[in-house]
Amino acid sequence: MKLSKGAHAPVPTSLLAVVVSWRSEHVVDAQALLLDGTGTVRTDRDLVFYNAPRHMSQAVTVDQEPAPGTARLSVSLPRTESDVDRIVVSGSLDHGTFGDIAGLTVTVFAADGPVARFDIEDADAVAAMMFGEFYRREGRWRFRAIGQGWSSGLAGLVTEFGVAVDDSPRQARTPRPSDPFARPHPGGVRDAERERPAAHDTAPPRNARPATEPSSPQDRHLPSGAPYPTRPVPETAPRRAAEHAEAAATSTHHEDGALRPPAVSRQAPPRGESAAAASTPAPVSSTAFEPSAAGGPARTPQRVDLTRQTRQPAPPPPPPNPERADWHPDPEDPSRLRWWDGAEWTSATFRRTPAGPRACARCGNTLRRKLFGGAVPCQFCEAEIEEFLTHWHTRAWRVLVASGPQGEPWEALWASLRYQRIDENIGRTALREVGLSYIERLVTFAFADGAIQQDEYDTFERAVGELALTGPLVEDLRRRMHRGRTLCRLREGDLPVVRTPGLHLDSEEKVHLDLVATHVRQLARGPKLTEGRLIASNKKLRFVGSGAGVEMPWSRVVSVHIEAGVVAIAATSARGGASFEVADPDYVAAALEGALRVAKRLVLTPGQRDTRSIPQEVKAEVWQRDGGKCVECGSGHYLEFDHVIPLSRGGATSASNLQILCRACNRAKGARI
Template identity: 60%
Template structure:
């Protein structure tokens, strides 16, 4: 055990000192592992950081293996061309800090069929001996939990640093430090990946030198295997490239006509494999003393004892997969050989073009090797896994217990990611699409996921509605955003209906204020030339007299030239040039004019609608209609809305309610209040109506 220190401003850990190196730090205990050692780790989200001190670049990758020690398909390899596993269990950081490589490993999201997760790395134009000391650190939420330092690296271009594996219902991490001289292609081939090395790798080799075997064919190159070099101490830290011999024939690196019994240097480079003709063990020049190599002959020497953790003492047959993995870095999208599905932008299970009786996974860009039956074999079987379900006493079948448990566990982590996206970017974008694609890949009903997400989804829609009503104007974008969210999240119920109704009414009033007024026909009314009528409603004119208010019932007519009120024995006409402002106060509308006796107060059934129509008509008459995309001084910027929402905790500051929230000016705009975070607060609809225009 040793103490580690964290340097927050660099977001990395200094494994050698415990002093403060700028910024703030905190410490935690961790387990320092030697080669072959293992330690238990928490079943949580982990970060695996590989660090070194040189200018080279290490490509990190991971393989998800089944109980047989092989991958299930080419999608179980996470590397630079496929940086995210479909189950979200392993993700490669494509933009790490200099001198580091980073993988995120989510053990709770790891599928039950995955028994091990191998963490490895490779170099393109160097070897690990050029890097010097390489350190692998496993971080949990509260700090590092395991550290493995490789300080005796051989001249290999790929290395398996360690592996996560299941044990007694939990997870452990084992430090391995196994090297491969054949590079990344040789490493992943060991675990069942078929590699497409490209045309350059398939070119025919030149004439063999004296003492060498003839050039291999392309088919033989495709079956190339990796065999670790044996040493008396059982060290398996370095693997060398070899080929399987034909059955019934001996394999030797010495030509029959070589009198010296010696083998010429390998074309793969100096320091690879040499052996004497008598079957003795001979060390290659330039190699580590503990990495001598054997030559298979009529009487091979006894194998050296192997370390108990070494799983690669003997070559394993390569498992041929339906597809191949391209190790060349992809700069453009490769053409799809098979025809795409009907909806190529949607990642989902579709009919396999090669086998219509099965479904095949389309990841949004290409067909993968993942397949499943197109229909369940029997009505009593589970739709997801095909297992037979138990019958109910009164008819029907019980749900599949294993699928129910897996679905519940998956939805716990899925809900956390979905809620985080709703709190940041909303239900749009590539991350949101990938979230639902992972759900479809697991064959989990979308209705169950929406039911688990309903509280967070409802809170998101209420927040969007409150933001939209903050400035009293509902734009078309805000209205469409709320409608899209309701449809995308599958929300329904009385509360959602009320929110949609509020948005529809707010959008209608905003259109009236913007000057989008309807023209109606009034055949019984005498109008001036080219005069149009916008509104004709019943209203009550209220006049304040010495003996009290006087109410006169009549018709209120809003036209392009003036505001008219026609009543029994009384009438009012107000040209738009004399009107200064229009405001709704409780159940009345107050119209202010330039002259002392020119104003008027009207009581109507819908004061908000009349106020919006009068504001729109006033803007048209005074040529104050805003251009598309512009807003008036009442607009509240989005950053101010977010600041006020965060400060008030998304609740009414008066009663603490979290429904029907609105942004309110502490000092009303009519009294000179500013549209700033200091002058804004969150109130529910009831508290906002009670406050009104008061301070």
């Protein structure tokens, strides 16, 4: 039914929806006031608005997220309390006026469709407007179209119906709880005498309006011929004030020591009341009580703060492993998954895929069956995954070369794979060739200076584990790194202690090496070989053979090195050196060098730097220049950095004097230029 201003129509006593719609960029906030028989609110809780969107009786609810260009209220007439006679529906604007809004319409919907429609075509330039009201008539509910505006805005509108508005400056207000209608503690209230005139005063307050006079133009704008009747102030206000005064005077103490007012019944004023008292408008709030005669605590009206309170919903709790970016069950909708980026929840979601052998684990589409059993892979997902991995593969190599399989770039790389819902095993399979090239590069760089430090060994093991690399090549590289680290530890002085039964030792002497060796002596008629035992302790080097023996304290030894597979020891005297053939010359040379360093307090030549050390940036430059392959045969395995002009002949450790050779080519080159 289409209504004009002032018209009314019956509505069903059921759950109704009041929808305010318009055609402009304005934003209208909807409100509702639940009024009793006196035409005012019973308490400030009877105001339902953006800061208090739900009435405590569930009779009225304001939709906080309506569709664009609309404002919506849900009105449950069956839940409306019996002492509520009217429900006023209003709206307000923060910017602009209703005169600027086109197509303003108020529609009341029931379960089976609209029951009343009110088109407001002559809205005035006001910031607040009472659209209409639901009211009782002979046990039934009706809706009246009003369209009355207030130029003083929402504050003027709600004040007209008995709501006390907090109009103090925003910066002077004390912090409020989340409930805008929360009551203050009685001990901190002000004297109620300063808030309103006493109920027994017969003289009207200054600037009081006559009983039949409408609100002033500053408070309310009344268009000519407005059908809404003036509120009967003189009959209600003094009665309410008298009730409150009587309630305060008869307040009693309960067993818990609290001062509580008894229930106040709404009765007509006594017949002997003077006309002046009956016509005195008293701006009291329904929540205020007069102080008792004994000077007990008094309650003052709690003023409603109309300033919009932005309530940010509490963020959902983080997933069990918040440091990992991944899909997790959405805390707001468990039927879908939501992306956690490692710091917060994002807006990216997708529905869970159905589990089963006939459904794609990524997209949930039904898979086609193979002729001889099984299911055909999802062609759509295969194409998407292949296209993504093409670019992801290149990105992975850049990350590996720059920072290795660790840190934020590496985590972001795998997070991008999980975001596309691609199994990590597929990514590791795609990275196998890249991973093998990377660990080959790691091993080559580590052996460039002939010393494998602990951090280099740990980096290799971490890369192998992170890339999930297996196979004979990986195991061979692992053995090579382990041996290199062992030799490096021996050179650093981390020497084993072995038992030598039957050998007489000096006090505090510990043996680090005891093995079979062949003493090589160069004579005029040729080399003479003598079989025996090579024993190295922390004090001296011994060789015990058949018919011959050598003993050299470490103070006489100058250096230990390998020449043509033979361990050569240089001493201070011309005939004091010795050469030994052993099964593992690298191990023996490293152990003897470590013992020599320990004996000489870890100092061989003070102030001299190890010229075999190659800076990291030089390694990267040579690797990039030679393409990560042997410059002689083109092999990509077991690579080593080689000095074109050997260090023994004055070669420099620079990019121009370095090249990459495989192990076989490097051994064949030897110390030649």
